[in-house]
Amino acid sequence: MDIPTLQKIVVAALEDIKARDIEVIDTSTHTPLFDRIVIASAESSRQTRALAQNVQDKVKEAGGEVLSVEGQDTGEWVLVDLGSIVVHVMQPAVRSYYKLEELWNTTAASRRAATSR
Structure with a gap:
């Protein structure tokens, strides 16, 4: 299954059960392990x-x-590994503590800075 199709399925599945603050991060240029992270x-x-x-x-x-x-x-943070997409479903306190969005945005910014030197 191609990544855009899989991403649509994941986001729709999260929206079905009223996930909040769904964010999709393209990680394809940052790691060879997966192409997207979806956090909800x-x-x-x-x-x-x-x-x-x-x-x-x-x-x-x-x-x-x-x-x-x-x-x-525990249900505080459930990770679903779909290969090219990794889905993180987190309770707000856990999401706030780990700040995955900031981690990946910092990683992206650091790599952009390193490659522009």
């Missing part, structure tokens, strides 16, 4: 798990593959 917030551990499960279900229905899922035990 959920209000509770129950919603976090439901969002992650809905992403898995919708991707499988579309013929995609789920490589792994981590964090379903």
